[in-house]
Amino acid sequence: MRSTKARRDILDLFHNEDVPLSADYVYELLNGEYDRSTIYRNLKNFENNGKLRSIVFSDKITYFYKGSEHFHFIYCVKCKKFERFDLCYSESISKYITENLGYKVLGHTLYFEGICKNCQEEMKK
Amino acid sequence: MRSTKARRDILDLFHNEDVPLSADYVYELLNGEYDRSTIYRNLKNFENNGKLRSIVFSDKITYFYKGSEHFHFIYCVKCKKFERFDLCYSESISKYITENLGYKVLGHTLYFEGICKNCQEEMKK
DNA sequence: TTGCTTTTGCAAATGGTTTGCAAATATTAT
DNA sequence: ATAATATTTGCAAACCATTTGCAAAAGCAA
Numbered sequence A, B: 001m002r003s004t005k006a007r008r009d010i011l012d013l014f015h016n017e018d019v020p021l022s023a024d025y026v027y028e029l030l031n032g033e034y035d036r037s038t039i040y041r042n043l044k045n046f047e048n049n050g051k052l053r054s055i056v057f058s059d060k061i062t063y064f065y066k067g068s069e070h071f072h073f074i075y076c077v078k079c080k081k082f083e084r085f086d087l088c089y090s091e092s093i094s095k096y097i098t099e100n101l102g103y104k105v106l107g108h109t110l111y112f113e114g115i116c117k118n119c120q121e122e123m124k125k
Numbered sequence C: 001t002t003g004c005t006t007t008t009g010c011a012a013a014t015g016g017t018t019t020g021c022a023a024a025t026a027t028t029a030t
Numbered sequence D: 001a002t003a004a005t006a007t008t009t010g011c012a013a014a015c016c017a018t019t020t021g022c023a024a025a026a027g028c029a030a
Helices: A005-015 A023-029 A036-048 A090-101 A117-124 B005-015 B023-029 B036-048 B090-101 B117-124
Strands: A052-056 A062-066 A072-076 A082-085 A104-115 B052-056 B062-066 B072-076 B082-085 B104-115
Touching: A005 A023, A005 A036, A005 A062, A023 A036, A023 A062, A036 A052, A036 A062, A052 A104, A082 B090, A090 A104, A090 B082, A090 B104, A104 A117, A104 B090, B005 B023, B005 B036, B005 B062, B023 B036, B023 B062, B036 B052, B036 B062, B052 B104, B090 B104, B104 B117
Parallel strands: A072 A104, B072 B104
Antiparallel strands: A052 A062, A072 A082, A104 B104, B052 B062, B072 B082
16 A cells, blocks of 8 residues: 555544544545545545454444454534543443353444533533 | 334334335336335334334434334445444443443444355356 | 424435545666 | 655545425324
8 A cells, every 4th residue: 555645634634533434524624735535545445454443323323443453432413523432341241242142243333422511501501 | 203104014014024125226116106206205204102122223214113023134245235243242342332431322233244155156157 | 183392204415534546756776 | 955756735526415495295282
């Protein structure tokens, strides 16, 4: 895979980013400097070589995040923002699935949806 | 909400079904007797009144399942079938999110992906 | 059955994502 | 550096699950 300006710019966005980004949001963060197809293609490339991971929420949009760590998200259905949390019981569930159902587990997806603190305050007004 | 043949036929499919069904599969199971828009509209109706729940997998297709119970799924990426499992630690995670992040939790999605026993055998051949 | 409301089928629209292709850019050998 | 080769980009069109507008059909109460 060659190093191009588009790829460097896209990947840079994720370095200090803790929450998942959609292709469209990446496009906007880069001020439309690259075509959407370029963004989509490269996000997928990064996912294939492990630099990014992706998750699909109930809105059916793919969100990407750094592939180096393992964590999960809670999504506020009002303000549409994510927050990260690290608690995860996947290992014990994986064990259960492997031992009792015989699967070879490849991965899992876990996310919560709710209303964040700020939005709860907003709604009281 | 009125009782129509379409609604009765659609809902009947879920009574003895343990795994999630897509709108398209519902359409096929009913031999194309109803228009896809009818299927889509009614699945969404059922979800709104609690008769069904839905989950979106990484394929971005909405799958519906009986709303009466709470359970999760493991999906075989080879044979594309689901299997249900009931183990879930969502309550302790919910508690964590509520107490530490201040969210009001509305729901969660948890699924695993892997390769089922049969497909593992197949792959050995 | 009448009259009113909801539901259905059809066709067209939607929207995120993908793809074909020619032009532009990165890499490699000269 | 330069030319030769392979990859990547931008553009426009295609995809595909899902949604929507609208007129005809079906459910339901009186």
